[in-house]
Amino acid sequence: MTQTMTRTLYDRLGGGAGLRKIASDLVDEHLRNPVIAPRFSKSDPEMVKRLAYEFFAAGSGGTETYTGRDLRTIHSGMNVSEEEFVATVDDVLKVLHANGIGQREQEEVLAIFWTLKGDVLRI
Numbered sequence: 677m678t679q680t681m682t683r684t685l686y687d688r689l690g691g692g693a694g695l696r697k698i699a700s701d702l703v704d705e706h707l708r709n710p711v712i713a714p715r716f717s718k719s720d721p722e723m724v725k726r727l728a729y730e731f732f733a734a735g736s737g738g739t740e741t742y743t744g745r746d747l748r749t750i751h752s753g754m755n756v757s758e759e760e761f762v763a764t765v766d767d768v769l770k771v772l773h774a775n776g777i778g779q780r781e782q783e784e785v786l787a788i789f790w791t792l793k794g795d796v797l798r799i
């Protein structure tokens with residue numbers, strides 16, 4: 677069995693240190709992305725980076741605890757559009773690629789994000 681098959685997604689994304697960097701780069705990317713940046717105009721970037729890190733870590737097999745609100749609660753009342761959702765996921769894939777994460781891991785993350793769209797889109 678290859679390492680790819682046995683290592684958790686968390687490990688393959690670089691573990692705690694790798695995910696802190698990915699989460700930080702992701703929030704920076706969102707703040708540069710004209711489709712979604714306006715949504716974060718009142719946000720504290722450091723807080724969003726920390727919660728994004730915890731979310732990725734807890735969701736990929738790490739032992740970290742996610743201390744944020746559940747996805748549906750956060751995004752309720754925002755009426756997030758399909759265009760915003762696609763822009764967000766594109767930022768995720770771009771940042772994973774830029775951090776040297778392989779195609780297989782990018783596809784796994786993409787699949788997870790897709791399953792979350794009902795708790796984010798148009799609610």
Ligand code: HEM
Nearest residue numbers: 712715719720727731744745750756760761764789792796
């Ligand atoms: C599957 C896609 C998404 C996931 C997994 C996700 C995840 C998260 C997480 C973990 C947080 C922080 C938790 C907290 O504040 O308690 C958050 C906050 C937020 N998200 Fe999302 N999100 C997604 C898509 C989107 C989209 C498409 C938009 C709109 C462009 C958006 C806008 C926001 C905003 C405005 C906040 C609040 C930031 C703040 O509290 O200052 N999200 N999201």
